[in-house]
Amino acid sequence: MKTVESYMNKVEVLLESLPYIKEYFNQVVVVKIGGSMMENDSIIQNVLDDLILMKYVGIKVVLIHGGGKQISELSRKKGIEPEFIDGLRITDKDSIEIVKTVLIGSINTKIVSFLNKHGNMAIGISGNDSSFIKCHKKEYKKDGKIIDLGFVGEIESINSEFLNNILDGNHIPVIATLGVDSPGNIYNINADTCAAEIAISLNAKKMILLTDVDGIIESAKDGNKLISKLTVSQCQKMIGSGKINSGMIPKVMACVDTLKSGSERAHILNGTKKHSILVEIFTDRGIGTMITEEEIK
Amino acid sequence: MKTVESYMNKVEVLLESLPYIKEYFNQVVVVKIGGSMMENDSIIQNVLDDLILMKYVGIKVVLIHGGGKQISELSRKKGIEPEFIDGLRITDKDSIEIVKTVLIGSINTKIVSFLNKHGNMAIGISGNDSSFIKCHKKEYKKDGKIIDLGFVGEIESINSEFLNNILDGNHIPVIATLGVDSPGNIYNINADTCAAEIAISLNAKKMILLTDVDGIIESAKDGNKLISKLTVSQCQKMIGSGKINSGMIPKVMACVDTLKSGSERAHILNGTKKHSILVEIFTDRGIGTMITEEEIK
Amino acid sequence: MKTVESYMNKVEVLLESLPYIKEYFNQVVVVKIGGSMMENDSIIQNVLDDLILMKYVGIKVVLIHGGGKQISELSRKKGIEPEFIDGLRITDKDSIEIVKTVLIGSINTKIVSFLNKHGNMAIGISGNDSSFIKCHKKEYKKDGKIIDLGFVGEIESINSEFLNNILDGNHIPVIATLGVDSPGNIYNINADTCAAEIAISLNAKKMILLTDVDGIIESAKDGNKLISKLTVSQCQKMIGSGKINSGMIPKVMACVDTLKSGSERAHILNGTKKHSILVEIFTDRGIGTMITEEEIK
Amino acid sequence: MKTVESYMNKVEVLLESLPYIKEYFNQVVVVKIGGSMMENDSIIQNVLDDLILMKYVGIKVVLIHGGGKQISELSRKKGIEPEFIDGLRITDKDSIEIVKTVLIGSINTKIVSFLNKHGNMAIGISGNDSSFIKCHKKEYKKDGKIIDLGFVGEIESINSEFLNNILDGNHIPVIATLGVDSPGNIYNINADTCAAEIAISLNAKKMILLTDVDGIIESAKDGNKLISKLTVSQCQKMIGSGKINSGMIPKVMACVDTLKSGSERAHILNGTKKHSILVEIFTDRGIGTMITEEEIK
């Protein structure tokens, strides 16, 4: 049987969280989970538990998910070897079909289903619904030559009213990162960039990119070291000097973009660690890498 | 160059449609398209054009789609031979994954995308979103023995408020027929039955089931003959006497159910014929089979 | 019995109208019918049928009517010979009583009654109701001398909120062109000008002036010729050079005014020709004279 | 210069009115003025002043007007001798035109115009607007024979929502007593009956019929005497015994009807006496004849 002390301890913890709850009350937090985390149901469940708690204490949660790994897998099953240029997936007609099938039919549905076990919480959408993410074909040059990436899109606009209606209806929008161009073609969109654009359009207080590493790592003589705080200008320098590796660049750029447009903080966290989002939001322990507009002492 | 007469003719046609437009103004019409029609883009396009016109002249359109053929195909590609009992698909764990992938990721997305070429018209949903279709596992007995159909669901309730919000937001809900049970498992639901339940919950004026035959056919000595009108009690007799064939039974039962719950008319139309919905709604020519509560002279 | 082809033809026509329906959806169209058309019930009926169709496909219709002919007739019956200066009716105290009686009591009531046969569609109003058209006595000079036109008013302001309430209540406002000055006197107002001011205040997409001629006519050696398109500046030149005759001038000026204030197009159509409004709006056939801000190729 | 006492007196009077103001706050009062009072502008002005004050202290005022005298006059001018049976005007096709012209074009417009001098107060309507008074042709028998009264209507229903919208928009509806039947024909309706039906449909607290006599008069040996209070049953007896004269019967019956349907009090007042309405509402002096459901001590 539990002791009285254990109950009191529990209640004390709740009360210690009050300042954090107040700070985030009625604010938008945009969370992006990468496809790499989708393999493992217990990791997903763990992340979604965090989101549900956030919603109940008054935070407006928006969830964006990728699905790169699963797309590649399915491609291979179908006999198509995924092709990338600078980390961008070449997405031909067959591939975009696979992308749609995986992102919407499989991953999105699964996340929505997990969340709805806690009430009628989530609605699964993609930029295709009400065409709320408008995009055009991404132009990509390498070494002076234009490279045809296929159905890879660049966001033109987000219909924030559409998202706000979902939030006001007390739902978590779970967003598969597809966009539509004017003639109605569907494009794959980089999920980090998409999270950033949505965070900007909703005037989010915070954007969190969940990945499977601990944050931005600096390789030093005495081993690799997690950088826990960076400013926008430090990021830009590190990208310039090549200290941020290529896979991390779109994530860092996404953070920089939201910060420039008014979000207070952007984070790159290890989503495979238990409850990293809650630790970030409800405690004073910074984990992962936090990026801010200006230096915080 | 067109003659004046041709313009006048056009305008006269518009005016002749007025009584029909008035009759359906602000009313809900539920349309179900079967998976068999999904093969052919020009057929889909043709049906969706009809829906768009309907929406613009003030009808609240709800679109429900199946996807049986596509599900079977994908199953076979994955090496699973689809299995049916009395026309009901045995849906094991792997199969329900395929169902989700095909219905939501592929078919639903495609329909939404087609409709949105005419404005921000459509939102794709399934019963999984906000858990708006609640169901339980269907119990099925054959010859006294319980047969495990797997993830085949029977509807318990429809959250009509969720659908009405979408209709009031001036969107067409495009619905993949999945349902959720209380623990959060996802089930495949018969699309005809689902259309009927949704028509009932929305108090629809009319339900239209599109299929690839002309309606209910009576085999007679002098060849098969389309029956153009049936009452509920005639349907029940024909089912009893085996005159309605097994594939048509769920469709007819769906019609009977909506009529008993207040819809005025239910129709079984050939969706592969051009503009059959518009002809049905905007002219005095009955096509397909119309089922009504009581005889209409 | 009609053939299948005839039904298909009908439905095709409906679908051809879709782009037009979309274009005008939820837009305001201001239509003015002249008193000269009021003589003939079948002409009125014909025009009103057009308006009803327009309303049902989502257009916000505002109808403004004059009644010059009827006013003159009743005047003569009462032994008062109507007097005009430059086409403006001298309106003394007895005359304004006749104007009120004819415009509101007779013509307006008749139009409202015709429209309401199709549902509770129309509300008859004049600028006197809630004083929504504020005006002052028109000052008129001829040859340097001030001429007392009596109760002829010049519009100061339109209360567009009042009209929008009627439109939002799903009604067609049928407007008799009377205005009120601050002390509460009632004035007769030129119906063309009134239509223009109302179109401006409601930010109308289009204003249509119905008259009993085909549009603006150019007299040329080889006979009179209808001009089908004019720009604002061409109109101004033609008025300057006397090519537009005096009766047409207020109509053209009304068109010019609405175009300068943001309407896209203004039309002068022959309302005695069957369904000229519908042909104008729902086909690509320009009839009558269309006036635009800038040249359209 | 006025003395302090005169100001204090004034303020005391205002305070004495407070209980009456409280009692009628936000309540509907239906007032009907007869055509006989329309001859004299100062009488009209006097009545309307009362209504404006009522509106400003929070009463929802509905004004209904007849126009019998003026209709007869105009008929005679046009060479038609008005014909009556049991006080009911025979209204043929020409006559209904005259009725419309006079009621809407002349009297209604004038009242609205007078009221609007005090702000944008009034909207003139008839049962024709939005067809808000539905009626059918009155069947009338005399001595066993059906008599064709022409376009004389009997009310079927009042669209109270239409009136409440006008009241909620802070306007006084000024109502010309015309009704419409289903095919759209316009009928003349007895104004007293119309007032009663409207009072009932709006759940009015009080209905006041203004006429040009002091109320219900009892002829006694020692001269005529005003009856100041009557119950419904007393009214019915007096009508039965012929003590209430024929002109007064429709008024008394109108009062009886509203009382039976929930109004508290109905009054027949002399509208030609200055401020009779205000005296009735804001003082404890009963003037005219008050009719109540049950006796009041």
Next chain:
Amino acid sequence: MKTVESYMNKVEVLLESLPYIKEYFNQVVVVKIGGSMMENDSIIQNVLDDLILMKYVGIKVVLIHGGGKQISELSRKKGIEPEFIDGLRITDKDSIEIVKTVLIGSINTKIVSFLNKHGNMAIGISGNDSSFIKCHKKEYKKDGKIIDLGFVGEIESINSEFLNNILDGNHIPVIATLGVDSPGNIYNINADTCAAEIAISLNAKKMILLTDVDGIIESAKDGNKLISKLTVSQCQKMIGSGKINSGMIPKVMACVDTLKSGSERAHILNGTKKHSILVEIFTDRGIGTMITEEEIK
């Protein structure tokens, strides 16, 4: 028994008030009553009667009260001799307790209770409720030395939305003049200044300060004389030249402040004279001293 004339007289008075009622319809009037008037229940009752009438004829009334006299009394009872510097009460920790007790517990409750006898009219609040009056400790210097006034506050901001909610809920806010600083301490605030700030924040049409003298008095050779009109600049001159005595200075300054921020008129009236507010508002007799931005002829 009253004569007909007396009733007519009464009604005439009501009608004479109409222009005033119209002028103040839906306008905010802020009234402040001083503590000196609180001694005498019949004076309070008299003032509140005026406010109730004002509310019923459509004025949004805000009532602010002080309580200086009562605070001093209770202090003395508790053995604390009230101490003032330049008319400002030194308010130590014990004193602020007394202030709260007297203002909220006794005076405010009493006024609310009196008003509510006329319906559910009033809600008693202080700046402590929802912290709607934010303030900080007043800094006070005398002869170059800082004097600690204790818990005497200077207003920083008024939450006008909070007050407007009460007004829109059809209540009279009765306000005890306490304010709160950021750490949550409660302060006493000068009631005249508080009335001015509230009048400004609500964009009041008029502020009335009720006191127990007749207004601003000029001492002249031939005795004291009430000044009935002053402009802002005249006030400033008179304060400069010492012609306005010290007790009156905060009142005059409060008036000047509201006028500078958009109120039309501010008044200093003798609240012990019967119905002085009503005489001021509903008659053309100016009583007390009216202060305006610019001279009124």
Next chain:
Amino acid sequence: MKTVESYMNKVEVLLESLPYIKEYFNQVVVVKIGGSMMENDSIIQNVLDDLILMKYVGIKVVLIHGGGKQISELSRKKGIEPEFIDGLRITDKDSIEIVKTVLIGSINTKIVSFLNKHGNMAIGISGNDSSFIKCHKKEYKKDGKIIDLGFVGEIESINSEFLNNILDGNHIPVIATLGVDSPGNIYNINADTCAAEIAISLNAKKMILLTDVDGIIESAKDGNKLISKLTVSQCQKMIGSGKINSGMIPKVMACVDTLKSGSERAHILNGTKKHSILVEIFTDRGIGTMITEEEIK
């Protein structure tokens, strides 16, 4: 420096609270604190901290307070010895003044001020505001004789709309337990009963009575023992058999009343123990005495 484990522990606790948070989301909880707890600021602060947390996680909190001890104290200071009959305070005219002063001016203000340090959270009210608690003088008989308790009231009705407006405006209503009778007299009302009536009128999920003992105590041979669970019928028996002592009777009766009217649970807790409310609501540890309609296993 804190260890990672300590952060994880914290987050785990938050997640354990989720089921409780969900259960109480958007529900009303009525808390009553007795005057005995008001002496000690740290106790008050402790209770209010609990309420603030409850509000932030979505509970609609209503706080009711008594003030018996403080009233007695102030009475004695003023030389009036408090008098009680069966625990009911005799409240004469002077006493009710003291009650008002203490409850509203001192205790209520203090609680509101404490709460508002956490945002604009609380509004202090009493039944006097908008007369939202209607009552009449309590009739009290002892030994067959009527005893005049003075201004002690018995609740007739609670205006729940008034309270709901405050809750919907996102405020905690802090309620001093005064009521008003029809003529406007103010009465003291038993705070436990008042809490019960308010819980009933708001359809509260739970009512909590905080006192300074641990709950209902049973005296047994082996010492006193806290009873942790009771059903309504057990309560009634224990009162009947005298096992519940007199001071506890009104509390128990209040609990019984709310349970009979639909609340699920009522609690008597020791408010002087730290965070007893939070332990009760957010853990599975029952503390104090819980009373339910029927036995819970």
